[in-house]
Amino acid sequence: MKVDDIMDVALRRGFIFPASEIYGGVSGFWEYGHLGTKLRQNWENAWRRHFLGLDPNYHEITTTNIMPKGVFEGSGHLENFNDPLTSCTKCNQRFRADDLVQEATGRSVEDLTPLELSEAIRAEGITCPKCKGELGEVNLFNMMFQVNIGAAGGLTGYLRPETAQGSFVSFKRMFEVLRNKLPMGLAIVGRVYRNEISPRQGFFRLREFNQAELQIFFDPDAFEEHPDFETVRDTVLRVKQFGSDDIVSLTCGELVESRGIGKFYVYHMARVQEFYLTTLRIPPELFRFRELGGKEKAFYNKVHWDVEVYMETLGGFKEVGGIHYRTDHDLGGHEKASKQRLQVNIDGKKFVPHVLELSFGVDRNFWALMDVFYEQEGERTVFHFPPALAPVTVAVFPLLNKPELIAAAEALYTRLSPHFSADYDRGGSIGRRYRRHDEVGTPYCLTVDFDTVEKGTVTLRDRDSMAQEAVALDTVAATLIARLCP
Numbered sequence: 058m059k060v061d062d063i064m065d066v067a068l069r070r071g072f073i074f075p076a077s078e079i080y081g082g083v084s085g086f087w088e089y090g091h092l093g094t095k096l097r098q099n100w101e102n103a104w105r106r107h108f109l110g111l112d113p114n115y116h117e118i119t120t121t122n123i124m125p126k127g128v129f130e131g132s133g134h135l136e137n138f139n140d141p142l143t144s145c146t147k148c149n150q151r152f153r154a155d156d157l158v159q160e161a162t163g164r165s166v167e168d169l170t171p172l173e174l175s176e177a178i179r180a181e182g183i184t185c186p187k188c189k190g191e192l193g194e195v196n197l198f199n200m201m202f203q204v205n206i207g208a209a210g211g212l213t214g215y216l217r218p219e220t221a222q223g224s225f226v227s228f229k230r231m232f233e234v235l236r237n238k239l240p241m242g243l244a245i246v247g248r249v250y251r252n253e254i255s256p257r258q259g260f261f262r263l264r265e266f267n268q269a270e271l272q273i274f275f276d277p278d279a280f281e282e283h284p285d286f287e288t289v290r291d292t293v294l295r296v297k298q299f300g301s302d303d304i305v306s307l308t309c310g311e312l313v314e315s316r317g318i319g320k321f322y323v324y325h326m327a328r329v330q331e332f333y334l335t336t337l338r339i340p341p342e343l344f345r346f347r348e349l350g351g352k353e354k355a356f357y358n359k360v361h362w363d364v365e366v367y368m369e370t371l372g373g374f375k376e377v378g379g380i381h382y383r384t385d386h387d388l389g390g391h392e393k394a395s396k397q398r399l400q401v402n403i404d405g406k407k408f409v410p411h412v413l414e415l416s417f418g419v420d421r422n423f424w425a426l427m428d429v430f431y432e433q434e435g436e437r438t439v440f441h442f443p444p445a446l447a448p449v450t451v452a453v454f455p456l457l458n459k460p461e462l463i464a465a466a467e468a469l470y471t472r473l474s475p476h477f478s479a480d481y482d483r484g485g486s487i488g489r490r491y492r493r494h495d496e497v498g499t500p501y502c503l504t505v506d507f508d509t510v511e512k513g514t515v516t517l518r519d520r521d522s523m524a525q526e527a528v529a530l531d532t533v534a535a536t537l538i539a540r541l542c543p
């Protein structure tokens with residue numbers, strides 16, 4: 058099974074492993090090894106470059122992971138951030154009721170109430186997956202982790218379940234700091250925590266994970282326009298519209314005209330797709346937007362498309378992100394709960410800005426890279442990561458254990474390592490060293506041989522084509538840069 062093969066490399070080579078492993082681990086918590094950390098950071102940095110580059114007024118901020126209770130009263134999480142829970146009356150094991158019903162019926166049940174889920178469990182004869190015992194009534198379970206702040210514990214806080222609230226509660230100050238201009242984007246890349254009921258899908262549903270979210274605050278009267286829309290008008294998007302099973306190709310212009318979705322929204326869809334197809338190099342047939350509608354969509358989201366990548370290891374298209382037009386729900390809620398005015402005044406026009414949220418789960422995107430780029434080619438295991446994202450960009454090898462080759466290879470490594478993610482490897486045959494680096498997706502290997510000492514050239518080997526070519530020592534860095542930034 059592909060998932061076992063990937064997990065084998067992931068565990069053996071230091072991508073990911075279960076958290077607190079020596080104590081048996083807890084499901085939904087994972088750790089990143091040295092290569093996984095690099096790959097995740099590279100994804101995050103690519104995300105920053107792409108999305109913060111969309112507008113000079115989009116910026117990254119850093120906010121706290123623990124926030125006081127008031128924030129989540131204002132955001133509505135205390136009341137609404139719930140999943141349906143059912144427990145086995147025999148063994149007490151707890152399960153997400155919607156997952157069980159969905160598995161049994163094969164249809165999406167995100168819109169069912171707890172009562173309807175209880176009825177479905179009875180109607181379908183669903184029993185405890187562990188011991189076949191009878192399942193109890195479905196209740197709502199709040200997924201936030203509560204913490205006590207301070208020695209006296211008088212103040213209740215919560216670990217943030219999404220990064221977004223940091224941007225909303227910082228809006229007032231940042232709007233002033235950034236001189237009262239809209240649209241204004243506030244991005245946060247960081248840790249979030251959700252007490253998921255049954256995180257069973259390996260690395261997909263986690264209890265502690267990273268999100269990369271950009272909240273774009275804008276004037277609602279400007280939703281129908283975007284100054285750069287013409288640059289994406291003919292861009293073809295791959296979309297699965299609400300109520301249809303087909304993935305169709307529609308241009309941005311067609312989506313605006315046929316569906317009446319604001320250009321501001323569709324422009325950002327195009328740029329999200331560009332990130333996946335161009336920066337991450339996800340093959341187009343493995344990418345789609347899925348429109349959410351009916352009760353599946355949160356009531357405050359006026360327009361909601363999920364970003365999905367087809368992952369063989371997870372058996373289909375899976376959500377890795379979402380584009381949410383959240384109206385003034387967030388600032389309106391915080392204005393009411395904090396009693397602070399979050400209205401803006403732009404040229405005499407007073408209004409509460411609306412929010413377009415571009416939201417991504419970093420870890421799910423990490424897994425998408427592991428899934429999409431994994432290949433078993435005969436004896437060779439390869440991750441065909443985009444070169445700029447690979448955990449190690451370049452590996453340097455001396456051909457033989459000869460002092461002059463070792464000295465030249467060490468000197469080359471020392472020259473490259475401040476500028477590239479570089480590795481130095483002198484163990485085993487060259488063939489074995491290539492295999493070791495293919496297995497972690499290193500796009501370029503440089504072998505130092507006698508030509509290096511005599512003629513000043515090294516052999517550059519390309520991971521994907523396996524082609525080898527001689528490159529002059531003093532042009533190695535420039536050659537790598539040209540390939541990393543084509």
Ligand code: ATP
Pocket residue numbers: 219251253261262263264266268376377378379416417418419420421
């Ligand atoms: P799901 O329906 O899978 O529970 P969601 O719709 O609740 O996800 P959002 O609240 O929109 O997700 O969060 C934004 C992104 O964060 C998601 O698109 C996903 O990539 C990621 N994410 C959400 N929950 C988890 C989780 N438990 N583990 C890992 N990533 C997650």
